Amino acid sequence: MxxxxxxxxxxxxxxxxxxxxxxxxxxxxxxxxxxxxxxxxxxxxxxxxxxxxxxxxxxxxxxxxxxxxxxxxxxxxxxxxxxxxxxxxxxxxxxxxxxxxxxxxxxxxxxxxxxxxxxxxxxxxxxxxxxxxxxxxxEQNLKAFSEVNFRSVVPLLFHTAIQRLPHISKHVHKGNIPAILPVEKGQTLLHSLKVTLSEEQLKMVQEKAKNLHVTLNDVFMGSYAYALKSFTAQDEMILTCPANLRKFSTLNGKLTIANMTGKYLCRISLAKDEELKETILAVHQEMERQKSHYDCFHSILFLHILHTILPIKLLRHITRAFYSVEPISYTNMGAINENIFFQGITIKECYLCGTYRQAPSFQVSISTYKNVCTLAVNMCGTEKQRITGMQLLNQMKSALLSEL
Incomplete structure (x- = not known):
């Protein structure tokens, strides 16, 4: 069978x-x-x-x-x-x-x-x-569930004005990848790192975004970049920012348990003499430019068409040419769905995080549950790399809470 x-x-x-x-x-x-x-x-x-x-x-x-x-x-x-x-x-x-x-x-x-x-x-x-x-x-007695899960990316591609990515490189050249965590040999273990922002602290960050006329995500990205300055001698890098593509289509609000994420590639200055406010405003300006050109759709239409005509083995090689996994990255998973709860149970803490990456690769994941924001990292590394990772998270938190 x-x-x-x-x-x-x-x-x-x-x-x-x-x-x-x-x-x-x-x-x-x-x-x-x-x-x-x-x-x-x-x-x-x-x-x-x-x-x-x-x-x-x-x-x-x-x-x-x-x-x-x-x-x-x-x-x-x-x-x-x-x-x-x-x-x-x-x-x-x-x-x-x-x-x-x-x-x-x-x-x-x-x-x-x-x-x-x-x-x-x-x-x-x-x-x-x-x-x-x-x-x-x-709802244990729920008999019928008629909702259908949509996995096709077609509605994303034909209900959106997709423009060509104008000038930013699709790859981060090796010279632009800062060595944040120490590169060393030794016993590697799996580590789950996190720091949290309380409800009051999150309100401070939201107020900062409001005063600067930027998004909350701009403040998070800018603060992450600002914290990175202490861990590298380089003066710039490209930081990826995933984007949920559902909001651009007729699928928004429907069940879409699928991959529907594009990404922005934000060039960020790591100049030591640049103030936090300048970094945040620079991030905002670059993100606004890319959003206006729908840069998060870069290559997706092309890959979808190729997916319908080429053998998977060949398409995989093409995919690797168009997409790289940057060693230093960032993802904001937003506010956790309010429908995530268990009847009769209080969820005291809840947060999301990306996969375990081998150090010196490092990805910060941000999520918010009941007005508590968690900055989390999953990594595989040595004790020294774990300590450095926690230092970076704490510096990011300090930047988020600092006065401008």
Missing amino acids: KKKIYKGTALDLIQTAYIENHIPLVYCYMELDTTIDVNRLKQAVSRTTEVIPQILCGYNETKNAWILEKYGSNSVVKIISEKNCYEDLIWDLHIGPQLKINVYHQGAGDHLQIAISHILTDGAGFQQYLALLCKFYN
Whole structure:
């Protein structure tokens, strides 16, 4: 009997371009005030697979497709004995499944570590999946669910005035990649780093954005760039900023657990004599220019067309030529969906983060839950690299809270 196959898109393929360097995953971490009903959680996972069957699949790179395997919710949800059992959440996506949930019992409450394949979905789609999971957990008697998941990128491409990227390079030349973390040999471990901004501190950052007439994202990016100055001798770099493309299409508001992310490439000055205010305003000016030209769609239409006519093996080589994974990067996953909650349970902490990257690569992920903002990094590195990573996060936080 033939196994069921679900085809991928050109944007799924992008996530596999550098899979040998890091496994593309997106993470959610939750701290609960009480224990979760694990059996009920497994039932909810099973219900979500009726809508997103790719969860129970292995990913086939040759075909850019998901092939249904004999997985069940027991393969997805596991109770673990150690809170920092990160290794369980890094696995071969070719084998599958595309989702894993670890439940760690600690005292009166539970910690949830949830990881989903970035080949399957981006951060915005992950939030939609988490909301769907919670819906099935909270409404056990929900019989029918008629909503369909849209994965095609076509509506993104033909409902938007896409203009050609005018002059910025698609690659970051090696000379523009600052060595932020120390390059060293030694025992490497998995580290999850984070700092938080309280509700009052986040209001201070929002006020700063308002006074400068810039976006909150501009302030985050500018503060990150400002913090980087202390860790490199270079005078500029290009910082990527992912962009959710759903808002440009008729799909906005519909279920789109898929990859629908473009990116802006923002050239940022790291000049030591530049003040924080100047850096933020420069970031704002560059981002506004790129937004006005829809630069976040760079190459996506081209790759989509090629995806329909070329063999996947050849397309993968082309994808690598057009897309690079920058060692120093940034992603803002925004405010976490208010529909992510478990009935009868208070979520004390919740944040999202990108995948584990091998140091000296370093990506800061930003997310906000109930007006608490978390700056998080997943990395694989030595103790010295972990310490440097925490220093950078703390300097970014200091920049965010500093007076202009």
